[in-house]
Amino acid sequence: MATTAVTDASFAADVLQSDKPVLVDFWAEWCGPCKMIGPSLEEISEELSDKVRIVKMDIMESTDTPAQFGVQSIPLMVLFKDGQPVAQKLGAAPKSQLKAWLESQL
DSSP states (O other): OOOEEOOTTTHIIIIITOSSOEEEEEEOTTOHHHHHHHHHHHHHHHHTTTTOEEEEEETTTOOHHHHHTTOOSSSEEEEEETTEEEEEEESOOOHHHHHHHHHHHO
């Protein structure tokens, strides 16, 4: 399953009420490191689709949710389980590191 976009309007249904863990990638179009990790997150989304959903939130289009969770730097990945943020990773990293971090949190 490829990553999907979420907005302030869909965040509660797509993330907080999800029956499986959800990794939210807070990003922006102008963010170079965000663009660097995008393809890796797409691949990880496919590889771990049975364990986790990966979604992307553009902080320029949806501003309320990033503000609510104190997003000050991007890329920021926040893992939600049962509607609660349980882990986060700031900054770009190689796919192997992103996947290892995510798997260690699931």
